[in-house]
Amino acid sequence: MPSKAAPSSLPVVKISRRGTRRLQDGHVWVYRSDIVSASGVAPGAAVGVTDERGKFLGTALYSSASQIAIRMISTHPVNDLPGLLRDRIAAAISYRERVVRDTDAYRVIFSEADFLAGLIVDRYNDLLSVQALTQAMDAEPVRNVIVAELNERLKPASIVERVDPRVRELEQLPARPSGLISSGAADEVQSRKTSTVFSMNGVRFHYEALEGQKTGAFLDQRENYAAAAGYAYGEALDVFCYQGGFALHLAQSCSQVTGVDSSRPALEVADRNAALNGREIEWVEANAFDLLRDYADAGRRYDTIILDPPAFAKSKSNLETALRGYKELNLRALKMLRPSGILVTCCCSYHVSPALYLDVVGDSARDVHRNLRIVENRGQAKDHPILLNVPETGYLKCIIACVSN
Ligand code: SAH
Numbered sequence: 001m002p003s004k005a006a007p008s009s010l011p012v013v014k015i016s017r018r019g020t021r022r023l024q025d026g027h028v029w030v031y032r033s034d035i036v037s038a039s040g041v042a043p044g045a046a047v048g049v050t051d052e053r054g055k056f057l058g059t060a061l062y063s064s065a066s067q068i069a070i071r072m073i074s075t076h077p078v079n080d081l082p083g084l085l086r087d088r089i090a091a092a093i094s095y096r097e098r099v100v101r102d103t104d105a106y107r108v109i110f111s112e113a114d115f116l117a118g119l120i121v122d123r124y125n126d127l128l129s130v131q132a133l134t135q136a137m138d139a140e141p142v143r144n145v146i147v148a149e150l151n152e153r154l155k156p157a158s159i160v161e162r163v164d165p166r167v168r169e170l171e172q173l174p175a176r177p178s179g180l181i182s183s184g185a186a187d188e189v190q191s192r193k194t195s196t197v198f199s200m201n202g203v204r205f206h207y208e209a210l211e212g213q214k215t216g217a218f219l220d221q222r223e224n225y226a227a228a229a230g231y232a233y234g235e236a237l238d239v240f241c242y243q244g245g246f247a248l249h250l251a252q253s254c255s256q257v258t259g260v261d262s263s264r265p266a267l268e269v270a271d272r273n274a275a276l277n278g279r280e281i282e283w284v285e286a287n288a289f290d291l292l293r294d295y296a297d298a299g300r301r302y303d304t305i306i307l308d309p310p311a312f313a314k315s316k317s318n319l320e321t322a323l324r325g326y327k328e329l330n331l332r333a334l335k336m337l338r339p340s341g342i343l344v345t346c347c348c349s350y351h352v353s354p355a356l357y358l359d360v361v362g363d364s365a366r367d368v369h370r371n372l373r374i375v376e377n378r379g380q381a382k383d384h385p386i387l388l389n390v391p392e393t394g395y396l397k398c399i400i401a402c403v404s405n
Contacts, residue, residue, distance in 0.1 A: 010048045013038040020051045026389025030070035044135030061136035065172035071117035082145045105198035106383040113385045113393045124207040125198040126157040157193040160209035201226040220380040224398040225249040228344045234303025244270035246306045251279040258282040292332035304342045305333040313349035330364035341403045350395040357397045376400040
C-alpha cells in the first residue's frame with residue numbers, strides 16, 4: 001500500500017498523472033498545468049510531492065509564479081533543508097576539486113545538474129558570483145545557508161549576486177540590483193572586492209563582477225579553448241569573440257589573430273586581456289554576418305576560423321530561422337578557409353541537438369564543396385555536467401573540423 005500522506009512535515013503538492021510520469025522518466029520539473037492542488041503553499045516553499053492518489057514521490061521546491069511550478073530536490077522526505085543544501089554544496093565543490101584542472105575559474109554549482117535546482121555559483125579566482133533563479137533559492141534563510149557554506153568552504157574575498165531582472169519578474173520577486181552580498185569570510189578583513197584576474201589554461205583574464213554580460217566569462221567553453229588551441233595555426237579569425245576567450249588561446253599557436261564582435265564594451269575588455277597576456281590581437285567591431293560576407297567577397301583567406309555565436313534559437317518556434325543563421329555562418333567560414341584549415345564551430349542553443357548541429361555543418365560543407373573531417377565533437381566543460389533525462393542541462397556543441405580540400 002502506498003502511503004497516503006507525505007512522510008514529512010512539509011506542505012503537500014499533488015500532481016497529475018502526466019506530471020508523475022515526467023518524474024518517473026527522470027525529469028525534475030513539473031509544470032503548473034500538471035499541479036492538481038497546492039492550496040496554501042507559500043511561494044518558494046519546500047514541499048512534499050504526491051501523485052493524485054496521495055503516493056509520496058519526493059521533495060521539491062515550489063514556485064507560485066513560474067511555469068515550472070516544481071523542481072525536485074530529493075526522492076526522499078526532507079525535514080532538514082539547510083542540512084541538505086549544505087551537503088549538496090559540499091558535494092558540488094568536492095567534485096570540482098577532483099576534476100577541474102588548469103584554472104581558478106569554473107562553475108561551482110550548476111543548478112539541476114548539481115541537485116540544487118535554481119542555484120548557479122561561479123568562481124573567478126577569489127570572487128564568487130551567485131545567481132538565485134527561483135523563489136526558493138532567493139528566500140532569505142536559504143540564501144543565508146548558501147552564503148555561509150560558500151564562505152566556509154571556499155573562503156572567497158567577496159561574493160557577488162548577479163541579478164537577471166527578467167528572471168525575477170517571471171518569479172514575481174521584487175526587483176533588486178546586482179551587488180556585493182558578502183565581503184570576506186568571517187575570519188578575514190572585510191574586502192569589498194568586486195574585480196579580479198583569473199586564469200584558464202595559462203591565459204589570464206580580467207573579471208569585473210558587476211559589469212560585462214552573463215557571468216563574466218563563458219566558463220562552459222574553457223576546455224574547448226584548450227582543445228581549439230591544439231589544432232589552430234596560421235592566420236586565425238575568432239568570430240563572436242566577446243572578451244577574447246578563443247582569440248587569446250589561439251594567439252599561443254597562430255601567427256596572426258583577428259577577433260570580431262558587435263559589442264564595443266566586450267572588445268575593450270578583450271583588448272585589456274590581450275595586454276595582460278602580452279599579445280597583439282586585432283579587434284574588429286562589426287556585425288559578424290556582414291563582415292564575413294565582405295571578407296569572403298574581398299577574397300580573404302584564413303587557416304583557422306572560430307564561430308561561437310549567441311543562442312539563435314531561444315525557443316522551438318524560431319528554430320528554422322536559427323538554423324538558417326547557423327548555416328549561413330558555417331557556409332561563409334568554410335568558403336574562407338584554406339586547404340587544411342581548421343573550423344571550430346559552436347552552438348549554444350539547447351533547442352538544436354548535437355545531431356542537428358552536425359547536420360547543419362555537414363549541409364554547409366556540401367553546399368560549398370568542401371570535405372570536412374571531424375576531429376573532435378565536444379560539449380560543455382566538466383564543471384557543467386549534464387543531468388541525464390534533464391536535457392535542458394546540456395546545450396553546448398563545439399565541433400572541431402579539418403578542411404581537407
Ligand atoms: N566566444 C566568446 C563568447 C561569445 S558570446 C567566448 O568564448 O568568450 C556571443 C558574442 O556574440 C557576444 O559577445 C555578442 O556581443 C556577440 N554578437 C551577438 N550578435 C552579433 C553579431 N551579429 N555580430 C557580431 N557579434 C555579435
